[in-house]
Amino acid sequence: MARILVIGGSLGGLLAANILHRQGHDVRVLEKVRGSMDGRGAGIVTHDALFAGLRRAGLEVTDSLGVQVQRRVALDPAGQTIVSIAMPQVLTSWSRLYEALHQILPPERYVQGVSVQSVTQDADSAQVHGETADGPQSWTGELVIASDGIRSVLRQQLAPQVQPQYAGYVAWRGVCDEAVLSERTLSTVFETFGFGLPAGEQLIGYPVAGPGNDTRRGHRAYNFVWYRPATGQALARLLTDADGVSYQGGISPNKVDWRQVADMRQAARALLAPQFAEMIEKTAQPFLQPIYDLACAQLAFGRVALMGDASFVARPHIGMGVTKAAQDAVALADAVALHGATPQALRAYEQRRLPEGQAAVARARWLGRYMQAQTDPAGAALVAPGEGQSAAEFVAETAIDLERYGHQSSFPGAAAHRSSFAAVAQTAP
Ligand SMILES: Cc1cc2nc3c(=O)[nH]c(=O)nc-3n(C[C@H](O)[C@H](O)[C@H](O)COP(=O)(O)OP(=O)(O)OC[C@H]3O[C@@H](n4cnc5c(N)ncnc54)[C@H](O)[C@@H]3O)c2cc1C
Structure with a gap:
């Protein structure tokens, strides 16, 4: 059993915390917001991978x-x-998922009112430093998972060159x-x-x-x-x-x-x-x-890993923010199960999730290209000469579950996924 600190108690942090808790780890979520977080956010498009993540977190998907x-x-x-x-x-909706994931995590594992400021680390552990109503406080764990969103303070410390565009x-x-x-x-x-x-x-x-x-x-x-x-x-x-x-x-x-x-x-x-x-x-x-678009070139920094919106933000056209966070949480938990709560586990996680995050950002930019072409020459460059952008194409490509419908996508990068699509496409409704 390892001590694992999760920074940020939104959907990404809750998914990771629940899955790791169920694997027997001593998990602590540190969340900045005090009191109820219900009512934040709005609708969420689901994908089969989100349901798989929710099941791993211990939820019955009904x-x-x-x-x-x-x-x-x-x-x-x-x-x-x-x-x-x-x-x-x-x-579904943000509050529906938040309520369900928050309810299944034992309350003592979810600490609110902690504004994390920085992280330090040595050979055996990482220390998180934050502000609370009672003044500065520190926590120690074998691993730290930063799920503190697009403005992540830990990413700004560890990879300050990465900025939302x-x-x-x-x-x-x-x-x-x-x-x-x-x-x-x-x-x-x-x-x-x-x-x-x-x-x-x-x-x-x-x-x-x-x-x-x-x-x-x-x-x-x-x-x-x-x-x-x-x-x-x-x-x-x-x-x-x-x-x-x-x-x-x-x-x-x-x-x-x-x-x-x-x-x-x-x-x-x-x-x-x-x-x-x-x-x-x-x-x-x-x-x-x-x-915004946000893409990292590195997710593992010794004993600290970035996940969810702290690591990649793909424009919402692909409707995958929460699904991607669920996939990150599953990949982290798998890597910890295989390699223990070690830097090696975080490197394995990074290897699995970097290409997926980059592909998600690329597909979301491709879907947003017709809008961006109006305001930004870089957006216009995403549109190949003669490429049609019919209403039907946008309707068929926006926020689709690639596992189900990727076989019919005309996204240039979709070909890389075709073999996995083919099998699932047989069962698509
Ligand atoms: C217009 C729009 C539409 C969207 N539609 C969809 C959709 O259809 N489907 C979908 O899956 N996703 C959608 N998303 C994206 C989705 O909301 C996020 O991707 C998802 O919530 C995963 O985020 P996260 O948990 O990593 O980070 P966040 O949800 O940003 O949570 C970060 C958490 O960290 C906490 N925090 C921040 N800083 C600190 C700190 N210093 N110390 C402690 N805690 C801290 C915050 O309070 C927050 O609770 C949409 C986004 C937008 C903008």
Whole structure:
């Protein structure tokens, strides 16, 4: 049994902590946020690898985990269906997964109110130093797993050259209650994974559990993500609150300027199908996130490893952030089972996960290319001459489970996965 410290108690940290705890290790999660973290985040697309990770963490994967859709549709600005394809998929939400993973970890293993500042290490152990309400404190473990997100302080210490790269666009996000939607919206789009594709923009949406993680008909909600180009002054305005205070890198949901929300709703009425405009209008507090790419060249630093969003952030077009964190957690636990809680285990983990992380970032950039081409010459370079970008292609490629649907992907890097796709494709619905 080894002492293992996990920094960050969001979905990545909880997955790693639960799996390692079940392997018999003495795990401690150190999380900055005090009190309830419920209500953070919105919808999560699932993949089979996420379910495998959840099972390894000790969760029973049942229908109550999410909402199943059977089809994907794209609507034109008049609200007419222009693409419709069968593609069953389960959609869940951040709070549903957080609640389930938090509940199964013994409470003494989840320490909140610790803002980790740095890590030191010697031949036998690593020491984590943090601030708590009672002042500075340190913890010692054989391994430290940094799952502290895109702004990871441990990554900034160990690999300061790695910085998030802004993609040139933001995502407006929100969740609208099923109960307030019109009959037309409910019957044409609510039960589907929906797309709106105005020029240079993309909206995706899907049903998720409603308040209280309720998945009953009439009690669910629709999660939307609307990608819109924003650079320079336009981006600065989006990241400035109604009192004129500007934020770097992102703005918390309750600080988003109501005038920006009003402008966005007006644009929705002009550019999107009325069904999507209605959802956006009826969502009390839409929020926004700038979209970043992040890629590391190294994940293992002696007794410290980076995982989840601390190691790679692929744009959400591939809908894989949580799945990737689950795959990282599984790979870490496998490596520790094989090599013990040693630097060698972390190197083995790195070898397995580096290529996967790089491939995820590349595929997400490829999916985001048509938007970026509007604002950034580097984005335009991702589009091969003559390459078609039809609505159907985007609908069929966005947020797909490669294990199920990779055989039909036209992503140039997909060929490398074809052999593994082939076997699974036989069983795909
Ligand atoms: C628009 C958008 C849509 C998305 N859609 C999807 C989707 O459909 N499917 C999907 O799988 N993913 C999606 N994601 C990504 C997903 O949210 C993350 O990839 C996922 O949560 C894994 O993150 P993580 O646990 O590694 O880090 P995070 O969730 O960022 O958690 C980091 C944790 O570390 C804590 N922390 C930070 N610093 C410190 C510190 N110094 N000391 C202690 N604790 C600290 C934080 O409080 C936090 O709890 C989306 C993201 C965006 C922006």
